Amino acid sequence: MIVRRLQKIEFSGWKSIAIVGLLFGLLVFNMHLVEPLLQSFFPDLDRHLYDRASFLKLVIEHLLLVISSGILATLVGVLCGILVTRRGGRDFLAVMNSMASLGQTFPPLAVLALLVPMVGFGAKPTIVALFVYGLFPIVRNTIAGLESVPRGPMEAAQGMGMAPLQILARVEMPLSLPLIIAGIRTSMIINIGTATLGATIGAGGLGAPIVAGLIGENPAYVVQGAVLVGLLAILVDLLLGRLDRVEKGYGVR
């Protein structure tokens, strides 16, 4: 009975989304509620609440960084994945795979350092760095998704007279969508964390309290930024996970 109830909580996705979302919203709008807690943890500090910008503004900045780079990475990543799995593009499949993984092994901090002299400080270099960093999971999963489409439906589609683009749109994309969404999800989660680096070059976001805390030796600031980043990552992960499951609906046995 208890086990069953636990499972119910575990799997009823919307419930956990509501809980995490509520907690996140509470902290964003009412961080002062946890001030006593911070005071008891860090009694030596004279300031506990980060107040140089509202948390709402930081969250919005953060999301703008992640979403704009995510949209770019999704467009480019899916397009690249499609191109290298076409008949004419197969030769580039290996190159594309290694290029995308190279993008991810390159430290984002180094990308930022290289970009600032070229495009200046702020959001722009951060978005580019996040784009490069988030591209790999999307490219990899798009390729894996398209390659996993079973031969039967492919041959049927061709044999019934679908043109290559129709096969792509009506058979290949729908069947590889769950994997592509999983790639976008991974990419977004990684970049919600990575985007905190943007604060070092003035892009704002939830990295700001972390950076301010590091410089001003105020761990309470760091905790506020880090907790919000963590909750945001979990929230987005849960939301995209729902999308994934809705998409897979037809496959549920």
Next chain:
Amino acid sequence: MIRFQNVTKKYAKTVALNNLSFEVDKGECCVLLGPSGCGKSTSLKLINRLIEPTAGDIFVNGENVSSVVPEQLRRSVGYVIQNVGLFPHLNVAENIATVPKLLKWDKARVHSRVEELLHLFRMSPQSYCDRYPHQLSGGEAQRVGVARALAADPAILLMDEPFGALDPVIRDALQAEFRHIQQDLKKTVVFVTHDVDEAIRLATKIAVINHGEIVQYDLVENILTRPAHPFISQFFGEDRALKRLARLSVKQFLRKTSGEATKIDTDSALKLEDSGKDALVKMIGHKLMSVPVVDDDSQLLGEIHLEDIINS
């Protein structure tokens, strides 16, 4: 309706088809029969240009297929593939509607066509339209596969081992159903199989293929009674006479009774839809030299004699 003219297909090393020439007439069911790897699927895919020949020409309706846009050709030719190949993300109705939608039929016409086809295969639209392929049994999925191929009412139907993956009982049922439907629709069918019994059951003509060449192409009856090559006698087996009998109706052997209608009730009696093989089985089972044939109301119609069967 379909004509192969000196068609050769080579892959890097293998010669899949060697100088194939044959013709399938309108309304016939031509079965390509042969061991695995002999080139049956290759022949089939040449017809709808999924494969291009190395040499030779293929004509459909007198037109060289190489001069027809492949997509257009394929929309006008029904195609049932080896492993069904239903689209797993589309429901039964959407799967069947594939070609009509490609041909831009209006919604109402697509809808009524889907229902018509489901009725044809004795699947009720209410309970099947919205199901996804994983919610179908093997036999149902294969029916939907054939329905999908028939959707735009093509004159030609290509079938690549459509019943190969089914268990014997279901396969039997689907073969019977297909024969029944084919009697009404009179499609020109090219049917690929490696199963001798299936070929004998469904074919008008059989093309026996071995190593990419046609060994014999003839009416089923002729292949069974006059095999042109030791390979064929061997491939069809010693019991080919029995297989032939299975194709013949008891009507062919019936000696009608004259005089008044009598009602008889015995389990040695045959029905009109039984085959010559069924008659033989009854004779052996009941140790009789002749057995009666009755209609559905157990009225005596006549008799079958063993000598007639043996001399057929």
